[in-house]
Amino acid sequence: MDLLTDLFSHYGLVAVALAVLLEQLGAPLPSTPVLLLAGVASAERDGFAVQSFLVATLAALLANGLWFWAGRRLGRRVLATLCRISISPDSCVRQNEASFARRGVLTLVIAKFVPGLSILAPPLAGALGMPARRFLGWNLLGSALWAGVSVAAGRVFHAQIDALLNVLSRLGSLALAGAGIVVLVYLGWRLWRRALVRRELTRFERLGPAEALALRDGRGDIVFVDVRACSPEMPLASRIPGARHLDLGALGDTALAGWPPAGEFITYCACPNDASAVRAAQWLKAQGRQARVLRGGIEAWTQAGLALENS
Structure with a gap:
């Protein structure tokens, strides 16, 4: 002391x-x-x-x-x-x-x-x-x-x-070595989990903005799904025209109430490696729906010069 x-x-x-x-x-x-x-x-x-x-x-x-x-x-x-x-x-x-x-x-x-x-x-x-x-x-x-x-x-x-x-x-040094081992094991486990998640994300099928737009224009059953978080205090400023919002924090039996019973969904977000969009697409597939991911999310869509609408 x-x-x-x-x-x-x-x-x-x-x-x-x-x-x-x-x-x-x-x-x-x-x-x-x-x-x-x-x-x-x-x-x-x-x-x-x-x-x-x-x-x-x-x-x-x-x-x-x-x-x-x-x-x-x-x-x-x-x-x-x-x-x-x-x-x-x-x-x-x-x-x-x-x-x-x-x-x-x-x-x-x-x-x-x-x-x-x-x-x-x-x-x-x-x-x-x-x-x-x-x-x-x-x-x-x-x-x-x-x-x-x-x-x-x-x-x-x-x-x-x-x-x-x-x-x-x-x-003395025994305590320092023990603490170092614990830290290394923890970091190793987290990095291993990171590698698994990254591999899972990269394997999921994606569409570029131009591909997604052409698919929607050529078919009448394509629905874009916006999975970005929003709230009344912080609403989303804009979205892809016609996109529906899916709250990843409230996935359940009623999450798709009022949605088209058939067709294909293209999910998008604004996060590294499209992580949220992949999670949403995986959940939609588990519900028996067809789903793919917009590569690069809303930022790639905007950078491609494609239209947006107010949310």
Whole structure:
């Protein structure tokens, strides 16, 4: 405890600021342990808990504000970039969009407590057109709640955390090796799962925008299916003409009520590797329907200069 207290007496606030800033900017370095340690150190230093809370909140606001601005300026391109460096790149946008669709602005309050949601929520809010003032207010609430809970947990359980640190210190290199093995096994499993998902996605049949348009013009039973997440607070601005919307968060017996009983569906989304569109097409096939995927989604359709309509 003495070493920890001495360390945080000199560099504590700097460590908190850098850890939070780097994590919220996208570095794979969790900052919650640093906030817990700040809470532990605060047991010996009056006012340090409040200082750590304020520094962590401000650092998170700065990083999140930069990502919100990037999402507003660059749209889904910044989301695709973030997802490519994610361990689960093909589902991260869909999961975050679904969270916004279900919870709206409350997503910003819970984002930092949900792995994978923290880094994507600010740029997604910008890409979806959330007003800046509204984003700042709800993000401030979420950042303060996360920082406060983390520092408070360290303060409340400082004795237990200190005892654990002493045990790890006595174990020395054995504890470090064990932790390294656990991390490597976890990363290996996630990367293996990523490879399986990517292989499944690439095998699914796709149509280019021109092919899909020609097929629809040549037949009368082609239905485009938009599977992008939306909500009353964040509606979709435009869609492929005549497209129906399918909510991936509410798939069930009534999801296709009122839809054509026959014909072929072409699903599309706005996510890396058409992940959401493939999932929807797989579900439609499981319901006995014919389904293929629009390669490149709504962005490829737009880049091809094809018509859109207001949603």
